[in-house]
Amino acid sequence: MARALCQRGASCVTNLIEIKGVTHAYQTPQGPLPVLDNLELAVPEGEFAAVVGPSGCGKSTLTRLVAGLMRPDQGEVWLHGSLVKSPRKTVGMAFQNPVLLEWRTILQNVILPLEIVAPQMPRRARIARAMELLDLVGLVGFEHKRPSELSGGMRQRASLCRAIVHKPDVLIMDEPFGALDAFTREDLWQTMRDLRRQEPFTCVLITHDLRESVFLGDQVIVLSGRPARTQYVLDVDLPADRTIESIYTPEASAMLAILREQIQIAQGRPTAQRAAS
Amino acid sequence: MNPRLQRIVVPLASILGFLLFWEALVWVNNWPKYKMAAPSDLPAAFWRYRVLFFEMGWQTLWRTVAGLGIAVIVGTLFGMIMGFSRIARDALYPLLVGFNAIPKATLVPVIALMFIGQHDFNTVLLAFLISFFPIAVSVGIGLSTLEPEYRDILRSLGASKITIFRKIALPKTLPEFFGALKVAVTLAFIGTNLVEIVSPHGRGLGALFKSGETNGDYPLMFAVLIALAFLGIVLYYAVVALERIFAGWAERAAS
Numbered sequence: 039m040a041r042a043l044c045q046r047g048a049s050c051v052t053n054l055i056e057i058k059g060v061t062h063a064y065q066t067p068q069g070p071l072p073v074l075d076n077l078e079l080a081v082p083e084g085e086f087a088a089v090v091g092p093s094g095c096g097k098s099t100l101t102r103l104v105a106g107l108m109r110p111d112q113g114e115v116w117l118h119g120s121l122v123k124s125p126r127k128t129v130g131m132a133f134q135n136p137v138l139l140e141w142r143t144i145l146q147n148v149i150l151p152l153e154i155v156a157p158q159m160p161r162r163a164r165i166a167r168a169m170e171l172l173d174l175v176g177l178v179g180f181e182h183k184r185p186s187e188l189s190g191g192m193r194q195r196a197s198l199c200r201a202i203v204h205k206p207d208v209l210i211m212d213e214p215f216g217a218l219d220a221f222t223r224e225d226l227w228q229t230m231r232d233l234r235r236q237e238p239f240t241c242v243l244i245t246h247d248l249r250e251s252v253f254l255g256d257q258v259i260v261l262s263g264r265p266a267r268t269q270y271v272l273d274v275d276l277p278a279d280r281t282i283e284s285i286y287t288p289e290a291s292a293m294l295a296i297l298r299e300q301i302q303i304a305q306g307r308p309t310a311q312r313a314a315s
Numbered sequence: 316m317n318p319r320l321q322r323i324v325v326p327l328a329s330i331l332g333f334l335l336f337w338e339a340l341v342w343v344n345n346w347p348k349y350k351m352a353a354p355s356d357l358p359a360a361f362w363r364y365r366v367l368f369f370e371m372g373w374q375t376l377w378r379t380v381a382g383l384g385i386a387v388i389v390g391t392l393f394g395m396i397m398g399f400s401r402i403a404r405d406a407l408y409p410l411l412v413g414f415n416a417i418p419k420a421t422l423v424p425v426i427a428l429m430f431i432g433q434h435d436f437n438t439v440l441l442a443f444l445i446s447f448f449p450i451a452v453s454v455g456i457g458l459s460t461l462e463p464e465y466r467d468i469l470r471s472l473g474a475s476k477i478t479i480f481r482k483i484a485l486p487k488t489l490p491e492f493f494g495a496l497k498v499a500v501t502l503a504f505i506g507t508n509l510v511e512i513v514s515p516h517g518r519g520l521g522a523l524f525k526s527g528e529t530n531g532d533y534p535l536m537f538a539v540l541i542a543l544a545f546l547g548i549v550l551y552y553a554v555v556a557l558e559r560i561f562a563g564w565a566e567r568a569a570s
Binding site: 102105106107124125126127129130131133135137139140141150151153154155184200204210 | 462464465467468469470471472473474478482483486487489562564565
């Protein structure tokens with residue numbers, strides 16, 4: 039399970055994101071509700087980690103921890119070799135709900151993080167940067183539209199542009215494609231793959247779609263049911279240059295079968311093999 | 316029909332239809348003027364007291380707008396406090412609801428005794444007291460129901476609370492704010508006129524109404540009511556115009 043972090047004698051592979059023994063519980067009127075239990079996670083720089091697990095297992099809590107929006111009861115979250123104590127400008131976030139600001143145009147929405155992170159940046163440069171990304175996701179021609187005039191898939195594309203416009207080290211996505219129809223979702227997977235070629239970011243993707251995790255991920259982390267532990271880590275052994283067809287190959291099918299079995303274990307249900315024996 | 320033209324013609328036609336219905340009602344029942352004046356009696360009343368209508372109408376208007384302006388400032392402040400703090404919300408809601416439940420007519424003599432002779436001040440104060448509640452409540456609800464993701468987008472970048480308020484919470488609350496302001500406009504008029512009618516100072520359209528009553532000039536009383544309705548409509552559409560400018564994005568295209 040543990041990944042070799044240092045090759046013997048060679049240079050260390052730096053883990054951009056490291057979560058060490060994180061335990062967290064929410065205080066509810068019914069008493070503490072443990073959501074994370076001694077969670078371990080390591081994502082090397084430039085890699086794409088897909089996190090899957092049963093619903094309600096604490097995946098969203100994980101995103102808030104990495105973003106520095108909250109601090110764990112126990113354990114540590116490290117980004118770029120420094121302990122995360124509060125939000126930092128080098129993080130981008132995208133959610134299932136695109137949360138675009140209705141009173142701004144698509145272009146103004148994408149520029150928003152630059153207004154916070156780089157207030158000195160000239161307006162012209164901001165627009166150029168935003169247009170570069172809108173071009174990558176195929177939204178040129180829609181930059182002056184309001185979010186309400188766009189389809190769900192287009193809004194999510196704009197939301198992705200906003201998440202990376204300030205060139206964050208880390209992109210955190212919480213089921214960003216969950217509310218989209220199957221075809222739009224596959225389109226966006228490919229958009230995401232193309233963005234990664236252009237933009238150097240380390241990514242944590244929370245998802246409940248196993249095919250999505252295999253198509254996009256360099257590693258897939260399976261979390262157990264609540265409270266979540268790291269139950270299984272799968273290294274996705276597919277070429278970097280994946281197409282949608284790649285997830286219908288025998289290799290991908292074998293990985294999906296493993297993940298499906300792990301999810302069933304996480305849900306506390308007997309797997310097919312166990313039930314047969 | 317041309318949609319722009321339609322937006323002007325349809326409301327005018329409905330007002331005309333209403334006046335015709337009123338006229339017919341009086342005519343069919345053969346009501347005398349002291350029971351109900353007909354619209355055809357009103358132009359004469361307006362013409363006869365035209366100077367007073369302008370003078371008193373202006374007094375009513377500026378005091379209403381002043382009261383409303385204070386209501387916007389104080390209401391928004393209360394709304395912000397209640398929107399951002401759960402404790403403040405729990406503490407303030409019962410007080411505000413209780414205060415709002417008091418019939419404001421009962422406050423007129425109280426205020427008149429507290430600030431004897433301060434007629435302008437009393438009137439503005441009541442217009443404010445009667446109209447700030449809807450603004451406070453809707454700004455509070457608008458802020459407290461802001462989806463956490465909106466906040467997280469900026470908070471994850473290390474934005475300050477003030478920046479988050481300015482860039483997200485404030486604009487997002489504007490549609491609710493203007494909705495409340497439309498209610499507050501008409502309420503503020505009620506507040507102004509309560510003081511003008513109940514406390515005898517002889518200023519404003521309320522006083523003109525009172526003098527019509529005293530002199531048995533019934534068409535004048537109805538003319539005052541129409542003048543008040545007219546001012547209310549003017550102020551309402553002024554708010555609508557502001558809403559178009561500042562929160563026009565919330566309006567969906569007609570489908």
